[in-house]
Amino acid sequence: EVQVVESGGGLVQPGGSLRLSCAASGFTFSDHYMDWVRQAPGKGLEWVGRTRNRVNGYTTEYAASVKGRFTISRDDSKNSLYLQMNSLKTEDTAVYYCARVAAATLSRHYMDVWGKGTTVTVSS
């Protein structure tokens, strides 16, 4: 079964750090770009960032709201994706989803496999 499973969420104080993980299975992880998307309580979806695959140099892209504070990385040997979140703010409180990008061609840059999400709460 193709799936991704997030972990690592929790309660953290403003200014703190947290590292989320996403374990992939059932597909060739190394072939795919991978994304993080978040959803604040009662709000819409917000794209957080993307890591490309090895063929495309593992380069990353970020939303302006997290650039410089969040870092996306991956370990293809472990079929895992990570989101290192530093200098956390209360507005980073959200459910964080890991998602697979369907394919590297631009017309298929949508997210076709999603995890169930992990909840991050930033509060004092």
Add this chain to the structure above:
Amino acid sequence: DIQLTQSPSFLSASVGDTVTITCRASQGVSSYLAWYQQKPGTAPKVLIYAASILESGVPSRFSGSGSGTEFTLTISSLQPEDFATYYCQRLNTYPLTFGGGTKVEIK
């Protein structure tokens, strides 16, 4: 950044109705647009990509159209399981953005 505006933000409809949701981009995005469905407490699910291509396994009552700056998602013969929130997302340049969402509720 290119913004996406969905309308309406909320609509009330009955089973069997045909509903249309619009997504407008502040600049042209060609056909690099996807539609997702999200039910409460669950992750989004892709319905349409490249503006009009139905994702495998998605019922044919869902259809998408448009290019450039105006796109539509149409649900023909609304079913009970279609009551959910729908989001468009543009995919052409970074940062990627989602529309604000359209909640479809039972009348």
